[in-house]
Amino acid sequence: MTWEEKPLTRPRVIITPEALATLKANLDRCPGKEQIVNFALLTGNAETALAEAKRAEHWLNELFRLMGRISYSHYRLTQSDYQVIYEAESALAHPAVTGELRERLRAKIAARCYMLANADYIPRGAAVHMGNPNMAINRYMGLPLYAQLIADHPMAKSWLDDAYVYTKWKTSYNVTAGGGTFRENPGYATYSPTIFLTTAAIALRNAGYDIDTFEPLKDIGRYFRDIETPVAPPMGIANMNRGHAKWLKGRHVRVLPAFGNGQHIAGGQTQMLLASLTARSDPAYAAEMMQSFYEDGGYLGTEMDLPFMWLYWNPDIAPKPMMRTDKLITGFGGVLRAHSTSPEETYAVLRNGYTQSHWNPDQGTLVFNSRGVCISPATGWGYNSMEQGICRDSRICFGEPLADHEHGRVDTNIVDYGSLPSMGYLLGQQTFRKEWDPTKTLTNNFDWSRQVMLLKSTRPDGPNYLVVRDTTQGASPMKRWWYQWFITKDTNITPIPGGVRATGIEKSDVKLDVRFLEPAEAKVGVKGLTNPPRGYEGWDFAQVSVPQEPDKGYFTVFYPSKGAEPGLGTTEKLAEGVVKITTPESVDYVFCAVENPVVFKDALVEINAYAGAVRIYPDRVLLVNASGQQGSVAYKGVKAEGIGPFEHVAAVSPAKTETVAAGRRLAPVARPEGEGMLITVDGTGGANAVVTGSGLKGWVLARGGKVTYAMTEGTGTVGYKGFYIKGEAPFVCVHEPGKVTLTADGRRRIFQMPIPEDLVPASLLPPKESLPENIKKALQGGWTNWPWAVDLKVDGVGGMQAGWYNGLMTIGLDDGKHIAVISPYTNPPVWKDNAYTRLLP
Known part of the structure; x- marks a missing residue:
């Protein structure tokens, strides 16, 4: 526990001397200036540094004292270690901290390193359950920071080498290829796990390791960027008067949506840390992450809102505005967007993925924001129970009005999608197993498919609306109930021809028309939430429900508008999978199907494709194949065909008939050779x-x-x-x-x-x-x-x-x-x- 101290460049864990000098020179620009202005690292004050050393030793003593009560690590251990990290970093960097106090501090830090590297204390791979994915991270990630503090220790390189491998592995194990989805819901991903993975990576980078170029770490930030909501007032935070939540009062910011046992997460703290990590190795990525940080509110928005976190803020990183787009996200589902740089951005999420840790069984849930408000929220509700007679989520229940369905199945995925200027498309599909049938009448499994299409206007205040079709594949002789949440009072949802209208959304002048093309005579029920869960007080919520007969589906239009704007025009079902919708801008033939393509022809259009639209404007016609499959879409003899997604512009009055090749060219695959x-x-x-x-x-x-x-x-x-x-x-x-x-x-x-x-x-x-x-x-x-x-x-x-x-x-x-x-x-x-x-x- 004692060794000859060798000269080390300090500070070295949270911040380097060069970065500290830059921070001092730009302290007035730091959003958290008031929380760090008196730190010894910034002031050089000897009394402050000695006090920090004593606090570091106190917290280390507390950690050792707990060893008498528990024989292995606690699932919030790293949070406790972080009570030590800054104090020790600052104290050891100050010349006033000498003698026995310094020796004791170094020795106790070494003892922590031995403990955290010991397989009896953190029994990695020993068939000992270390908790949900967040918990294993929260047990261990103090080690690389402690080891970098005492990098002159004879074991320090061994500890750091192990931490480098393990931190990378723990990151990749929790992050998907093809979207970056973290295993935990957004709230649990950010309360500490992604914070600790990134701060561990910064310490390792400062120690000379190349972890700042590790793509799975950067994928965490890309995932957060891709699922962030439009700017809105956050909800679901249990106590707005405590800690970081005070920053939110009166603010409209982007948030990570409140799925599962989480809440809305604002602030962008992980993104700020990722920006700091990659400032030199990937400045373009760092600039995007810093932009995300500021759009999320630009503050410490997690449980780890310790003041020293502001030392990671890098004033040299200039935020770079970015265009958020439609995304397929493995394990999570999909996101559709229009006009992401506008305060009236439209955003739709289809939660259709297998991630399950601290999630509720919400697969199939639809979230919708438009015109500056959240229309249909994410349905996590934290750990709060739902009122009797109301479904927790915005999905379909099969067999019984409030039947649950199987949680975390890996055959719950987005199986087709498209992202185009005029339309975004998602096909989410999940298997309903006969073992989960509450009626015990199923003889085989069936699939539930939800197709979500975002029809995009060229203007943020134009007709940006959703068409959603729900179908089942395979015999499903069970009644079903369709549910959708809205942020308004139940008394604000009133009947209109073909559906309902919701007004007063988020107590604004935004309204939403919901038209049901299937069932043709929808029996709509509306229930209000009389006692919103903790953290949602002061908000109005209502749920619309529609029953349907066995083996039947739903075809629904969601059309938002504002004030006295002209709203949705006529809606008509023309054939199976085909609807005609009239808006103030266009006449849209919208189509979608799952097992076989839609085949349809009338006097104007001809369709042989799985999903898309013919959008007829006064000055042009868009032929859209939104699916990734082969298809053709035609208007007045002008046909666009190929592998989607694609859209082709045609004249309103074409001079001639023609067939146009459109779409993607696929990479070639050679016929396999050899015996067999x-x-x-x-x-x-x-x-x-x-x-x-x-x-x-x-x-x-x-x-x-x-x-x-x-x-x-x-x-x-x-x-x-x-x-x-x-x-x-x-x-x-x-x-x-x-x-x-x-x-x-x-x-x-x-x-x-x-x-x-x-x-x-x-x-x-x-x-x-x-x-x-x-x-x-x-x-x-x-x-x-x-x-x-x-x-x-x-x-x-x-x-x-x-x-x-x-x-x-x-x-x-x-x-x-x-x-x-x-x-x-x-x-x-x-x-x-x-x-x-x-x-x-």
């Missing part, structure tokens, strides 16, 4: 009795225990002898004993497949049928996976987040060419010994 059985797949599902699935075209080459699926085009499923892969071509998937390799080149996509027994042998687990009923229920509820996890490497980065549950797995791959390797789970390459020195696999 080669099967050509034509997408119909009937090409060969051995190959299952439909929708994809290409080849399957079976050679002993190795099977190659080379798919050239289409969207669907292809399988062979019990294994299958579901997704969008082009891709090549190779399944061989102990490994699945997936190579994809193109746009961001999600792939689903079963976990092969040669990856995670089911024989190593007790038969699922033998489990007690309460455990089976837990399995269905998503808390226990069956079988356990696999390891996912993407482009060589191991431990990436994937979804796995009940024998299935889902992975996302980002835009461009990527290689994913799925293999049996292994622990990170540090701490191979567990608490009892048994070597791990």
